[in-house]
Amino acid sequence: MFLSFQAVVNFLKGPSGPKCLECDSVFIDGVCPNLDCPVKVAEWITRWCSPEAAKIPALDQAKAGQLAKLRLVLHPGELYELGQGDWDQLESVSAEQLSDIQRQMEGSKSAEPSAVLYGLKLPGVDERLAKRLIEVFSSIDALRVSKPERLQQIEGIDEEQCVEICRWFRDSLNKKALKMLEQNDFNLGRQ
Ligand SMILES: [Zn+2]
Incomplete structure (x- = not known):
């Protein structure tokens, strides 16, 4: 078997397939991988x-x-x-x-911590889980610095989700978001 000229060109051009209409990124598993999309x-x-x-x-x-x-x-x-x-x-x-x-x-700026947490759109954190997390940790700051083992003890959080939540807090864009909210009088550490 030999590759046609077109096959080689396609290979060199990189991945192809459906692209995001908004930012032109090539979809991965049907979703746009660009975080700034x-x-x-x-x-x-x-x-x-x-x-x-x-x-x-x-x-x-x-x-x-x-x-x-x-x-x-x-x-x-x-x-x-x-x-x-x-x-x-x-x-x-x-x-x-x-x-x-x-x-x-x-x-x-005076929204409940659980409402703020829900608004932050952490992976898999719906309204109910946001409430539960604030019940356990009292504040977003406390959740942010919690140990993964502690997080995993919470009902409704599996290992994979625990990893994703911890990763969310390490992401630089999300860190900037939290910092800017604090600078604008959101109290993320309120007990
Ligand atoms: Zn996109």
Whole structure:
């Protein structure tokens, strides 16, 4: 058997196949592997703004999508650092809507720790597990520094998920998100 010229060209070009429409990354197992992909960022911001998380309904899915697409935010912490000029780039946001968003964002700073944790969108951490984790650890900071063995004792967390949660806290983007939230008056260490 010998390879055709085209086969060699394809091999040299690297992986091919379906690509993410938003960021052009080649899908791996049907999902976009790019952590900065605007689709993922938009999903994260939408989760953050949901009623079960930071409660910012005025910042709906469409606006979250625009913020991500314009690369104005990569994580929820950056929402709190946006200036007037950034918000002005969004299409069809009235002054009244913007003041609603900003008022709700201000209110989000006193969200329950379990709601903040749910909004952070850790792998596999749904609303129920977020509540459970805060019951056990009291704060996001305490969860962050907990030993994997301690985490694994919690009902509903298996070894694989434990590894993923620990990895989430080590990721540099997630670290930046937590730091920026703290700088914007979120108390992640409250008991
Ligand atoms: Zn993508």
